[in-house]
Amino acid sequence: MSIHDIRVLDSDDELIQAGNVFRTAMIGFAPLDTAQRDLIGKLAEPGRTLGAFVDGSLVATADSAAGTLTLPGGARVGHAAVTHVGVLPSHTRRGVATALLGHQLRDIAARGEVVASLRASEATIYERFGYAVASSSGTVELLTQRAALRPGVGAGGPVRLLDAAEVWDILPRIYTANRPPRPGTIDRPAVWWQGQRLRAEAAPGARYVAVHGAPGAETGFVRYHPVGTDAWFVSGERTVVVDDLFAPTEEAYLGLLRFVLDLDLVDKLVFGMLALDDPLPWLLRDRRAARLTGTRDETWLRVVDVAAALGSRAYTGTGTVTIGVTDPLLEANSRTLAVSAARVESSTTTAQLEVDISAVGAVLLGGTSWHDLALAGLVRVNDTAALAVADELFRVAEAPFSGIYF
Structure with a gap:
């Protein structure tokens, strides 16, 4: 052939x-x-x-x-x-x-x-092309009868339902105007929105959208739908699935969360995609009302221009680490770089850490540690002290998260 x-x-x-x-x-x-x-x-x-x-x-x-x-x-x-x-x-x-x-x-x-990413149908295919898991998401089930919020939790802002005719004009505008700075966030291009619209309109049953904020100045939204509606009025486990919770501010998060918690006739909320550091359990008087039922890999990241990718992100700490990168598919990435909080530059010294390009994708957003990659045999360590320096440099305050599949 x-x-x-x-x-x-x-x-x-x-x-x-x-x-x-x-x-x-x-x-x-x-x-x-x-x-x-x-x-x-x-x-x-x-x-x-x-x-x-x-x-x-x-x-x-x-x-x-x-x-x-x-x-x-x-x-x-x-x-x-x-x-x-x-x-x-x-x-x-x-x-x-x-x-x-x-x-x-x-x-x-x-x-x-500079980078490419995908959502993998199988976990064993894409590493050989230089992709690696850079972020993950969690599925959380919330029992509404036990899900009272703590007294000190804020109210959030006003939330209103959208008519179906206005959903696909308003949601892209909200996302573009309020895109958060969290690592791993990506654009939602027109072709993605079109696909979401087709799926929603072709799906059987009811689907709902609510937005946070005043008309014309919305700052977040939630899309949700009920499941198992054939026995809805006699069921003891009426479930609503939250398909897309976009809440980039505390006000939007609290307003939209309170909205779905206050839905009548609902026994269970299933949040299909939440960041692994989502604060939801801490907001509840009974944190066991929220149960993490699964995690899954989200962003499979491929670094296409290693110098630009490493040179564009921020770092913490005061150390410097030299990283030797090998990329058999894009040879321009095969090089040694010295990384510090001040700069990223080419180096001719012996690399303290040597990696395949896929490992750079794994650590770029801060979703995993250099130590864990070394433990997995994905880092050749020429200087053991460099692992701690690298982990300090690449540490992030928020877990990387995208919140969409495509």
Whole structure:
């Protein structure tokens, strides 16, 4: 087998074909329906959907959306949100994905984007392409009858429900105007919002959206829906799933939290994605009313320009550590850098810590420690004292978190 062509897909017919290749690869998705086919051009950014062809047939695809990612300290760098990666089951384990994702990384680098990230369907695929888990999220179940807030918890601001007709105009504006400085935050591009709208409108049952703040000056929102409604009025476990809680300020967080806690006829709230350092349990008189039922990897980060990525984030402490990086796919990243709070610069000295590029992605946002990576055999330690220095430099005040899947 030979891969004759990897190229950008630009016609609607090719984009529809690519969408169905991805859905076939994922197994759990039906082919694109008529409405989705008609909107295919709005679900992909022009020039960023790639296809791999074997003997003239499309057998694999991947695309991405341009935006920015927030680093520790608040700086934003160019970011590619990689998604819809799929290879037909008839062509897996033949080097197709390797060729396609390598091609995509070189394209992202040529565009000047500093990092790429994705949400992985499997945990064993992407590390060989230089990706690593950089942030995680938690699922929390809250029993509403026991979820009284402590007396000192603030009230938050006003919250109101939105009509369905205004949701998809207002929410993107709220997000753009109130994007938080938390590490790992990314843009929500138009193609992401369009996908969310299609899923919401195609889903059976009721869905609701509430916003925090005065009209025209909203600062947060929550999207939620009930599950198991066939027996809603006789059930002893009426459950509402919180799909998207965007609350970047304390006022928005408290206002929206109180809103969902005060919903009538609800026995359990399920927050599908919360930051691992979310304060919710501390706000409750009975902290056991909130139960962390699972954590999952969220951001799989790929550093595309290691000097720009390390040079753009903030550091703590007063030490300096030299890091030797190896990147077999993007050779320009294979270099030694001296990192301190004052500067990041090339170094010709022997690296104290040696890593593959994937390890840089793991530590860049502060979501894991150098010590843990060394324990896992992912860091070659030439100077044991350097681990403590590196951990102090890369420490962050907030756990990295994005809050979305794409």
